[in-house]
Amino acid sequence: MSRRVLVAGVGMVPFAKPSAAQTYDVMGAEAVRSALADADLPYDRVQQVYAGYVYGDSTCGQRVVYGFGKTRVPVINVNNNCASGSSALWLARQAVESGATDCALAVGFEQMPPGALGAKWTDRPTPLTDFATALEEVYAVDPGLPMTPQYFAAAGAEYMAAYGMKAETLALVSVKARAHAANNPYAVFRDPIGVDDVLGSPTVAGVLTRLQCCPPTCGAAAAIVCSEDFARAHGIAPRVAIAAQTLRSDADDVFDRGSAMSLVGTDVTRAAAAEVYEKAGVDPRDIGVVELHDCFTVNEVLSYEGLGLCEEGGAEKFVLDGDNTYGGRVVTNPSGGLLSKGHPLGATGLAQTAELTWQLRGEAGARQVEGVTLGLQHNLGLGTAGVVTLFEKVS
Secondary structure, eight states, X not given: OOOXXXXXXXXXXXXXXXXXXXXXXXXXXXXXXHHHHHHTOOGGGOOEEEEEOSSSOTTHHHHHHGGGOOOOOOEEEEOBTBTHHHXXXXXXXXXHHHTSOSEEEEEEEEOOOSSXXXXXXXXXXXXXXXXXXXXXTTSOOOTTSOHHHHHHHHHHHHHHHHHOOOHHHHHXXXXXXXXXXXXXXXXXOOSOOOHHHHHHSOEEETTEEGGGBOXXXXXXXXXXXXXXXXXXXXXXXXXXXXXXXXXXXXXXXXXXXXXXXHHTTHHHHHHHHHHHHHHHTOOGGGOOEEEOXXXXXXXHHHHHHHXXXXXXXXXXXXXXXXXXSTTSSOEEXXXXXXXXXXXOXXXXXXXXXXXXXXXXXXXXXXXXXXXXXXXXXXXXXXXXXXXXXXXXXXX
């Protein structure tokens, strides 16, 4: 049994720096409240809840939704690194599509500490032990630097060596992100920057400077998905549906390839995108708007090719020709992306979902991409979890 899954409502809160943010329960509840209002649906009609977050104790999801009523429905807490929010949506979509439920809520939130990400539990093996070992075989890891940017610095060095891409091209990705975020009231960083600003900011790791790295951010976002029968019964007229979605992890050769690009999920992205395009019968050239996982400028460049937005080795030309922004072939991250909107880990995938829903409904204001009927979402967590979702406009 497979049913069409509709996006009944979305909501999010403005993202904020850790020093200026509210607590996760307040942010999460506000995102849920906005999604319920968008769907014009009371909470007691929600039949399942999936809550995505990384930094938090068990049952934070219950804490977020209990203020709307203790309705006995299942609340499942999901931690899949930076793909936690999209993993929550994947579970909610799967439940509705299979007929296990008629209406499910996915909410993602994060109350992040300031500074670079670090291991929370130091008395046990890290999940990324094998990844770190593989990285050390291809990159001179500096134990004095945060690990996460070093993965992407290594991937960037590998790509640049293979295709000759210049550092200035990477910087243009950050410039584009800020230009898009200027029109997004939910984004943290909205002031324009130039290539010199990006390249002149402090070095974080390898080719990556501070303005090429997503900031630690707090925030929340939510989406309600439902079946067509449920929508009719409750007077909901959704204008967006999930055309196809997949969640992928690594293949068994990820540690044998000697590739930092593979370690950061490029292979996962490529496989997930191909599966989505096959399921939906869609060519990536038909897609006009994409929200992709630009945790670092390097990952945006790698994702252009992994998602099939340009040919292999063609990312530099894609950027220099302006094919990644308004007036080009496809608008990538109209929200400003993780680089400028911010990256509250558990909220990111659902914030991407909200942005694409608004785009497909023609409600994105000054950042609206004209004439779009398909929107692609890409959310990646190291370790690895990769989610690719294709949203379509419902006529």
